[in-house]
Amino acid sequence: MRQAPAAFQRGHDHDQCVHDALNAAIVHCRQEGTRLTPLRRKVLQAVWRSHVPLGAYEICDALVAHGERVLPPTIYRALEFLENNGLVHRMASRNAFIGCNQPGAHHHGRYLICSACGLVAELPAGDNMDRFIAEAHALNFEARSVRVEAVGLCAACAAGGDSGP
Numbered sequence: 001m002r003q004a005p006a007a008f009q010r011g012h013d014h015d016q017c018v019h020d021a022l023n024a025a026i027v028h029c030r031q032e033g034t035r036l037t038p039l040r041r042k043v044l045q046a047v048w049r050s051h052v053p054l055g056a057y058e059i060c061d062a063l064v065a066h067g068e069r070v071l072p073p074t075i076y077r078a079l080e081f082l083e084n085n086g087l088v089h090r091m092a093s094r095n096a097f098i099g100c101n102q103p104g105a106h107h108h109g110r111y112l113i114c115s116a117c118g119l120v121a122e123l124p125a126g127d128n129m130d131r132f133i134a135e136a137h138a139l140n141f142e143a144r145s146v147r148v149e150a151v152g153l154c155a156a157c158a159a160g161g162d163s164g165p
């Protein structure tokens with residue numbers, strides 16, 4: 001059995017996750033010729049507060065709590081930029097956002113969602129997704145967005161341990 005994703009490891013070095021994600025975002029934006037403005041960066045940091053998806057309202061609250069004087073539409077536009085650039089993903093099932101640590105990588109969303117603690121881990125695309133897309137293509141369907149969400153229990157919750165994120 002492989003190691004559980006960092007998202008599900010209690011007490012992992014989350015500062016490292018945030019650090020890596022911000023670096024990946026900076027590199028990605030440079031490659032794409034887009035700008036990670038200070039506000040976009042703050043919104044991205046807010047999303048990366050934890051591995052639990054955050055709704056747009058919660059993101060606004062987090063920024064306001066940090067003393068940001070920005071109106072929600074500005075934050076929504078920043079979120080839209082981050083989503084369109086693959087820096088965050090919107091989890092359709094819960095209308096909330098999760099940070100992506102591999103922006104620009106060829107991957108379609110595969111998520112493990114713990115229904116007890118709410119933590120979400122994104123997995124890289126696998127062969128099965130490519131086969132699925134090929135099958136859709138064979139049926140003359142142009143699949144642009146493919147997501148698979150597995151809802152269940154992370155190892156810590158299954159073991160009945162600390163259920164806090």
Ligand SMILES: [Zn+2]
Pocket residue numbers: 006007012013014015017018051
């Ligand atoms: Zn982390």
Ligand SMILES: [Zn+2]
Pocket residue numbers: 086089099100101102103107122
């Ligand atoms: Zn991703």
Ligand SMILES: [Zn+2]
Pocket residue numbers: 114115116117118119153154155156157158
């Ligand atoms: Zn859990």
